[in-house]
Amino acid sequence: MSQAICSRIANLFLLLLLEISLPSFLWAGNEEIDYVSPSSEDQGVSPEFLASYLDLWVVVENYDKELHVLDRGLNVFVSLSLENIGEVVDLKTANGSIIVVNTDGSEFDITPSAFAPRGSSGEAVQSEIQPVESRVGFVYEEDGTLSVSVSNEALLGLRGVAESQNLSSLEFSLEPISSGDSELVDWRPLNRLETGEVILLWTERQRAGGFEFARFFVGRFGSDGLEAGFEVPAWESENVGSVPVAVSSTGNAKFLMIDRGINLVTMTFQPVGAFLTAAQSEDRLNEILDGYFGDIQGSAVPEIAKPPLPKTTRVQMLVTAEKYLKNITFLSSRNLGLSLDFGCRGESRHLRPRKLENAVGGSVIGGVPYAWGKYDSISGYREKVASGSLAGDICTNFRYGELNGGGTCSGNCVIKESAGVDCSGFVTRVWGIGSQKYGTSTLSQISSKLESKSELRPGDILLKAGSHVYIFLAVGKDKPIRFQVIDASVSKGGVAQRVLRETNLAGYLPYRYDAVQE
Structure with missing residues (x-):
């Protein structure tokens, strides 16, 4: 094998080392925003990012490259077409502008005047915005806890000039709250309240009932640590920066729900005792298992005569994947x-x-198109x-x-x-099968489920039956965990290599091709 080919294969292993029941809720919807919901092998085309700004809600729709501002009644306040949107990972404010931050590190400004309501002169919107300093430190400890330090200068979020800056520094720790075998795998700050508490969003990987799955939580933290929280419904998105939950600086929490229109669910913070009891209850665990794996949970695996499968190696898989990527x-x-x-x-x-x-x-x-x-x-x-x-x-x-x-x-x-190729067709070819196409509902017939994502090796897959599939390449050594994958998708328009978080893989199970030669 030539040195050039070996080099290209090696490059595929490199990671970009980047750093349900609901509580009581109300919801309202707006069907004016045009989009297509993610379903079946048709991922990544829904709104991805939600943030609060004053009394407004900012929704970023990556696929259509649009930013929408909704008022309290979820009426469209303004819609902007933003060609520079990539995969949005954050919104922040500085020097009187709102800044959109993409996963590739690029940024661009949106002036406050752009947030003028339709048919107005722009005077209806308070346009002065405080510069925001995001000074929050995270250290993942050897015992599996997360140490968090918050500077008194850490403001966070999109903030108006009337909001207080008389804040104190905070130090606290976070440990997994899910019952049984669970670990922290991802986290990020969402906002800081006017009263000084910090809002965090975090992800836990839990193992129960023979399955491994992700759970998402939002907590309010003060000087004594966790004070209140709620569990966030699982969401489906390909974009690494997707954050469909927002909390305003006054503590108003919303979850972005997709149902033919933009629906913002009002989430309720539960006091810490009730929050932990609900998160650790057996009923909640069974509800999650049924929601993710109801079709296969507890059912006997049928004995089927598997067809003769062509043998392949992991190197051959990666060489084939690279050909589709670089065609x-x-x-x-x-x-x-x-x-x-x-x-x-x-x-x-x-x-x-x-x-x-x-x-x-x-x-x-x-790249070969989808x-x-x-x-x-x-x-x-x-x-x-x-x-x-x-x-x-x-x-x-x-x-x-x-x-x-x-x-x-x-x-x-x-x-x-x-x-x-579509997503499963791409996997079929990467695994060296040319006799027939396997779909996301049938790939499990020619592969074996692994116990944990930690067992994944290059060429294995992350599969959500009836939905989508990724080919696994590598995973970062440090937390927050980042997966490097390659797939064929609607959102990318074809075969593409990308980095995902655990939040992108809710309900996905790890599988290994039965005929791979180790």
Whole structure:
């Protein structure tokens, strides 16, 4: 094997070492914001980030590159199209502007005047914003606890000028609150209240009933540590920066729920005793297990005659994955098909991946594009493109129903004219299988579930049956835990390598291909 190939394989192992029942709630919705919900093999297209600003709520929709501001009644106050949005990881304020922070470290400003309500001069919004200093330190200790230090200058959140700055420094520790076998795997500060308490969001990995799963909590911490909290419903998102929960500086908490419109659920802080009792109850644990794994929990694994599987090695898996990742496609006008705005309706059901939105004949793209229901080999994909097949297709079965008022299209929306791979088709090919395509609901038939994500090795998968699948590459040594994966997705428009947090993998189980040669 050449030195160049060995080097490329090695690069795939490198990590970007980056750093349900609800409590009593009320909810209201706004269906004016256009989006497609994540479902089936159609992830990452929902609003991803929620923050509070004065009496308003800021919602970032990564896929459509839009930022929406909602008032108390969840009416659309203003919507902005922001082409510079990548994968948003934070919103902060400085020098009188709101700053959007992407996962790649890039930032761009939104001036307060942009938050003027529709049809107004902008005078209705208080535009002066205090600079925010985020001075919160975290140390993960050997005993599994998290030591937290908060400077008296740590303000956090998006804050208006009327809010107090008479704050004290805080020091406290956090340990897992889930019952039984659990550990802290991720955390971040959300805000600081006017009265000085700090709001934290954290993730715990719990093992129970033969399964491993993530749980999400928000806590209010003062000088004596944890004072109150609530459990956050599991959410589904591919973006590493997704934070669908926000708490204003006055303690008003909201959860971003996706249901054909923007729904903000009002979450209630429970006193620490009631909070811990609810989090550790047997009923709550059973509810979580049933929600994540109800279809397979307690059911006997059927004895099926597994088909003869081609043997492969982990090196071969990674070499194949890299070929899909780095493939170069020279497009002709025939490869582009129907426009993005008019596809996926009726029988004209091709929908171009977003990465091809501005492509024309003669454009060049990197990576094999996403194509619903497809599992083309590299050579097969190239031949189809050369013969004029459509490059990619994100008109998934679920998306067709969203855009056409329900129902499904003939052939489960799989059209023979497209070329590419979907998430499970990509895994099928990386595992060296060319005889048939396995879906997210059938990949478990040719693989074995691992006891824990800590057992994952390069080429194994993280699978959510009926939804999505990632190929695992590596994991960071330190906490907060970061997973490096590669997958084919709608949100990326095709095969892409990315870094995920535990929050992105709620309900995903680790599996290993049965014919891998160690």
